[in-house]
Amino acid sequence: xxxxxxxxxxxxxxxxxxxxxxxxSKTKPVSDLMQAYEAGQRIFGENKxxxxxxxxxxxxxxxxxxMIGHVQTNKVKYMAPFVDLIHAVDSFKxxxxxxxxxxxxxxxxxxxxxxxxxxxESKFGLSEEHVSNxxxxxxxxxxxxxRILGFMGMATFTENQxxxxxxxxxxxxxxxxxxxxxxxxxxxxxxxxxxxKTAMNxxxxxxxxxxxxxxxxxxx
Ligand SMILES: *Cc1c(COP(=O)(O)O)cnc(C)c1O
Numbered sequence: 001x002x003x004x005x006x007x008x009x010x011x012x013x014x015x016x017x018x019x020x021x022x023x024x025s026k027t028k029p030v031s032d033l034m035q036a037y038e039a040g041q042r043i044f045g046e047n048k049x050x051x052x053x054x055x056x057x058x059x060x061x062x063x064x065x066x067m068i069g070h071v072q073t074n075k076v077k078y079m080a081p082f083v084d085l086i087h088a089v090d091s092f093k094x095x096x097x098x099x100x101x102x103x104x105x106x107x108x109x110x111x112x113x114x115x116x117x118x119x120x121e122s123k124f125g126l127s128e129e130h131v132s133n134x135x136x137x138x139x140x141x142x143x144x145x146x147r148i149l150g151f152m153g154m155a156t157f158t159e160n161q162x163x164x165x166x167x168x169x170x171x172x173x174x175x176x177x178x179x180x181x182x183x184x185x186x187x188x189x190x191x192x193x194x195x196x197k198t199a200m201n202x203x204x205x206x207x208x209x210x211x212x213x214x215x216x217x218x219x220x
Pocket of ligand 1: 024026045068069088154159176191193194209211212
């Protein structure tokens, strides 16, 4: 068995069935993705829209493609025909554009709102207050070709486990509180190669794992 298959199966045994595994394949060649596909993986996450669109064209059509990276409004059109879930939505303007492009293709596109949990300045994401305002907004509710299914968050890149735990706890508490008001919120996308076990302790329903499956990346 090759490494990618082995890594994938090892990871799968460490996560419960109800947690969805997104195999983060950014920067990796289609041949690597196909090894994961042949081992049964059907959900892939990419962070660049054009790269994802090229892989979508080349690969089997029963794959669910997730955009996990920051999205520029003018590029939504390149993924609108096929993307299944956009993880990092962080503005009303972007929701409106996703809705418009989804409508053109007669589709409904699933979205997560990215909540800022890391203390680092560089991380994208919305404040809890901004998220609550978006969820309550009539304008957002009127966007009939998008579905907001939950939240995504990224913890600070640090060795400090207590800090990671407190950031995951914060988004988990906010998710539970929001879900009691909006039961359609079902997905909490937290956890990467280095912190997915911690994230699962804090209620993650979806983990995004790249390097532990495909090996280290040179860039991206
Ligand atoms: C790259 C990336 C991941 C996966 O990171 P690994 O540490 O390789 O598992 C997860 N989420 C996002 C948003 C990413 O950009």
